[in-house]
Amino acid sequence: MAEPLLSATGLIKRFGGLVATDNVSIDVRPGEIHALIGPNGAGKTTLVSQLTGNLRPDTGTIHFAGRDITHLPMHARVRLGLARSFQITSVLREFTALDNVALAVQAHAGHSFRFLADTRRDESLRAPARRGLEAVGLPARANTPASALSHGEQRQLEIAMALAGDPKLLLLDEPMAGMGVEESQRMIGFLQGLKDRRGMLLIEHDMDAVFQLADRITVLVYGRAIASGTPAEIRANAEVRQAYLGEGDA
Amino acid sequence: MSFIASLRTPRGLITALLLVILAVLPLLTQAFDQRYLLSIGTRIVIWAIAAVSLNMILGYGGLVSFGHAVFFGIGGYAVGILSHHGVASGWIQWPVAIIAATLWAALVGALSLRTRGLYFIMITLAFAQLVFYVGGGLEAYGADDGLNISRSRFPGVIDLRDKASFYWLCFALLCGTLWFCSRFANSRFGLVIRGAKSNDLRMTALGFPVFRYRLAAFTLSGAFGGLAGILLANEGAYISPAMMSWVKSGDLIVIVVLGGMGTLFGPLYGTIAFFVLEESLKPILDLFHKGWGEYWQIVFGPMLVLIALYAKGGIDSLFGSPKEWRRHG
Amino acid sequence: MDYLLLQMLNGVQLGLLMFLLAAGLTLTFGIMDLVNLAHGSLYMMGAYIAWTLIGWTDSFVLGALLALPATFLLGIVVEAVVMRRLYVRDHLEQVLATFGLILFFNELVRVIWGPAGKSIAVPAFLNRTVEILPGVPYPAYRFAIIVVGAVVAVLLAWLVARTRIGMLIRAGASNRRMIGALGINIELLFSLVFGLGAVFAGLAGLMAAPLTSVKIGMGDDILILAFVIIVIGGIGSIKGAFVAAMVVGQIDIVGRAFLPDLLKTFLSASAASSAAPAISQVLIYVVMAGVLVWRPTGLFGQRT
Numbered sequence: 037m038a039e040p041l042l043s044a045t046g047l048i049k050r051f052g053g054l055v056a057t058d059n060v061s062i063d064v065r066p067g068e069i070h071a072l073i074g075p076n077g078a079g080k081t082t083l084v085s086q087l088t089g090n091l092r093p094d095t096g097t098i099h100f101a102g103r104d105i106t107h108l109p110m111h112a113r114v115r116l117g118l119a120r121s122f123q124i125t126s127v128l129r130e131f132t133a134l135d136n137v138a139l140a141v142q143a144h145a146g147h148s149f150r151f152l153a154d155t156r157r158d159e160s161l162r163a164p165a166r167r168g169l170e171a172v173g174l175p176a177r178a179n180t181p182a183s184a185l186s187h188g189e190q191r192q193l194e195i196a197m198a199l200a201g202d203p204k205l206l207l208l209d210e211p212m213a214g215m216g217v218e219e220s221q222r223m224i225g226f227l228q229g230l231k232d233r234r235g236m237l238l239i240e241h242d243m244d245a246v247f248q249l250a251d252r253i254t255v256l257v258y259g260r261a262i263a264s265g266t267p268a269e270i271r272a273n274a275e276v277r278q279a280y281l282g283e284g285d286a
Numbered sequence: 287m288s289f290i291a292s293l294r295t296p297r298g299l300i301t302a303l304l305l306v307i308l309a310v311l312p313l314l315t316q317a318f319d320q321r322y323l324l325s326i327g328t329r330i331v332i333w334a335i336a337a338v339s340l341n342m343i344l345g346y347g348g349l350v351s352f353g354h355a356v357f358f359g360i361g362g363y364a365v366g367i368l369s370h371h372g373v374a375s376g377w378i379q380w381p382v383a384i385i386a387a388t389l390w391a392a393l394v395g396a397l398s399l400r401t402r403g404l405y406f407i408m409i410t411l412a413f414a415q416l417v418f419y420v421g422g423g424l425e426a427y428g429a430d431d432g433l434n435i436s437r438s439r440f441p442g443v444i445d446l447r448d449k450a451s452f453y454w455l456c457f458a459l460l461c462g463t464l465w466f467c468s469r470f471a472n473s474r475f476g477l478v479i480r481g482a483k484s485n486d487l488r489m490t491a492l493g494f495p496v497f498r499y500r501l502a503a504f505t506l507s508g509a510f511g512g513l514a515g516i517l518l519a520n521e522g523a524y525i526s527p528a529m530m531s532w533v534k535s536g537d538l539i540v541i542v543v544l545g546g547m548g549t550l551f552g553p554l555y556g557t558i559a560f561f562v563l564e565e566s567l568k569p570i571l572d573l574f575h576k577g578w579g580e581y582w583q584i585v586f587g588p589m590l591v592l593i594a595l596y597a598k599g600g601i602d603s604l605f606g607s608p609k610e611w612r613r614h615g
Numbered sequence: 616m617d618y619l620l621l622q623m624l625n626g627v628q629l630g631l632l633m634f635l636l637a638a639g640l641t642l643t644f645g646i647m648d649l650v651n652l653a654h655g656s657l658y659m660m661g662a663y664i665a666w667t668l669i670g671w672t673d674s675f676v677l678g679a680l681l682a683l684p685a686t687f688l689l690g691i692v693v694e695a696v697v698m699r700r701l702y703v704r705d706h707l708e709q710v711l712a713t714f715g716l717i718l719f720f721n722e723l724v725r726v727i728w729g730p731a732g733k734s735i736a737v738p739a740f741l742n743r744t745v746e747i748l749p750g751v752p753y754p755a756y757r758f759a760i761i762v763v764g765a766v767v768a769v770l771l772a773w774l775v776a777r778t779r780i781g782m783l784i785r786a787g788a789s790n791r792r793m794i795g796a797l798g799i800n801i802e803l804l805f806s807l808v809f810g811l812g813a814v815f816a817g818l819a820g821l822m823a824a825p826l827t828s829v830k831i832g833m834g835d836d837i838l839i840l841a842f843v844i845i846v847i848g849g850i851g852s853i854k855g856a857f858v859a860a861m862v863v864g865q866i867d868i869v870g871r872a873f874l875p876d877l878l879k880t881f882l883s884a885s886a887a888s889s890a891a892p893a894i895s896q897v898l899i900y901v902v903m904a905g906v907l908v909w910r911p912t913g914l915f916g917q918r919t
Contacts, residue, residue, distance in 0.1 A: 088491065114493035122491070128484040139481050143493035148474040149502065151466075155474045201493060350707050397904050401911045403706060404650055404850055408842045409907060415839050416900040423893020425886040532839065536652075536714045543711055584722035590715025594708040595700055 039102075041066050041205050041235045042118070047086055047096035056082040057093065058259040064205060064235040069227070071238045071246045074256035080239050081123065083256065084209055087237070088120050089113045101204060114143070119203035123210045123239075125190045129183035133174055133193050136182055138165035140200030164200070172196040172226065188219040195226070205235045212242050224248055247271075255279075297605035301551050304558070308457055312450035324449055325521075330561050331456040332517045337541045337553030338463050339510030343503050344539065345548035346471060348483030350407045353394070353414025354538045357508050359421055359530025360387045361515020366435040366525035367427060376438030376446075383516045384509055390417070391508020395501045414535055421527035432526020435519065446520050456517050460554075463510055468550050470506075479503050480548070544593055546602025555601040563589075617751050622872040623865065624747070628757050630864025631764025635819035636841040637848070637856040638771055639812020645851025646784060647702050647805055652713040653693070654816055654841070655834025656720035661686045661817025662824040662833065663724055666733045675738035679821050683814050690813025694806050702805070721831050732830035735821070760822050767815065768857060775853055784808065840867075843899060847906050849916025858914060863899050870895020
């Protein structure tokens, strides 16, 4: 089996008396989709925040692509190829869709201490950005301000931004949230197409999507990983059925 | 959009007219024998440089720095102190002053940009106060009363004592500052700064070390602010802590907001409007009742409240949406 | 030794005055999310109103007591006319509007009371010294400020910790939406809190008046110190404001009292006396910078 791309070991994060992440270990291998599921308040977002560098774990280590990144700031992790999308749509609303992706491309194109040249005429940024928009199916909306895009389009734009640096690993925080059935299906197809080239950690409430996409699933309840395994193993796991899937899936 | 084509829009036309008037102002004031107006014009141009520099971080970066007048003080004191000790050459004074302003901006930025929101506003204010008190404590340089200085010397190049020459120098520097700002706003660097104003967490998650870019912008803004300080000290041949009182910092914020935040010419419109208001409110109030003009701020204060509440976008937005300045592609 | 004690008491007295000013600021910051630069104007108005009322009543105590409800009313009016419209605005707009209010109030004072400063005499019954330790006299008026300041600080602590209003204030400071959810009349609560802050500011202003003088812009410089205090203490925290006010008071007074002698060892006397206040001010800002490097949200501020 391939070396894990991302591996977090023994993460603990406390907020006051609350243990939001209770000794969680999780890994993602290249080319696999590892889904993280759990009821609301299970600590999924806190865990993702530690993986991306938004929060520091109290104890535990995080390795990515063979490096210890536990103490690296967020922007440095992104540079190494660990990209994320946000649960709440997070695009730069004042900028056009193309500007958004071009900025994401720029983030990976060396430093930005360039003060004079017009970036909007910089084909080394604009061309990859246009390709990125095409890949997610938004080429027609290139010059539309992000604030004027529909919710589903903003989610697509967000994925295009996350993909701009050709990341090794994508952390997708509820990419299907707020999408209609049709849009979700398109997104699932799209994510499946990405899978060969990069690992993905998927946080998603839509169980259909999770069981369609995931190679492995980890179940988080009250900050603890109570089970981890293939979709079939998770379906069969009594503890999971009781704690999480409940009678809804029975 | 080309420069010529931009003249067909109201914004372009008005701006071009304004720049032409400013360019020939010394000729106009001489023709109409209004020397006083040239001195106001000079101060407008100097303040506009400071406002453009504040706009780089406040308008484009969304960072409410409440201590920008400190760069008036640092630029001014660097010139004044050197001149007081017999270093009269502008070739030495000016670089030293700009370096001093830049270093101070880098230090304050490094400390204050770690904080957010109200903390940032208050810390930039507090650091400006710190320098203000230091200025007031410098017995050797006049303490609170300030110091008369002689103007910087550029032998054989320009004589700053000549009002018109000095005005044109200031105007040329304003044009240079505006040119830089127009490039900056659409550069890679400018887009990072503007993106961070829109959503700094998103920019970090894209892989930008936002702090570093903001620090650089803050420092750059301080350097241009220092330039304005140099000019201000030379304009009055005088330095004092009052140059950098916090009210002056407030005035600069007012100017930027009044003119239109994050727009290229907004700070220039704002400065002109501010000075015109100041100079015209007094006679207007005096028309109603002799002596009321002295109390012009009692009208100006509530006007600021109204501007804050209802004038989002500032003067620049009166000319319509600024999209003709943007290029798509 | 006695001199040190006296100066430290002066520091406590100054700290308590600044705490009164900072308490109102930190409450409006914490609860209404409002940057109110015009808080110093309320301090100034408190002093001017007291000057007039003391003149009318010919009694310091009576005039001061009447000035308090007057500043409360002024606070309520300012809140209703301007502040209420600013709560939902961003900080920049608040800065701009309240900056405009400062200009307005400074000019208003000039129109009403004229450009020259006023002075309020120390009331006769306090114009003496008290023996705080055997053989150590201390001006009774300054001592009275300490007593009043301490009483108000205790009252405020009690109000915030023990009463229903205090509960709402604490709830509001940690979660603004929650008060709405509790079905409380938010507008009334905000009015009251703002009025309360105005009273504290006015009280500080009128108590400081006999020690300094009543003049235009008197609130502006001390306001910035009050901002420094709430930034050091952590925005929204009364406890933080108190601790920081005490620290700043000590630095300021002790710096003013002892630095001149220290500086005279290597500076001329006049240079030392003009540099000392500047250095003690600088020290305050250095402390603030240090605190913020260590804790970007102040000593007792909420970590984000």
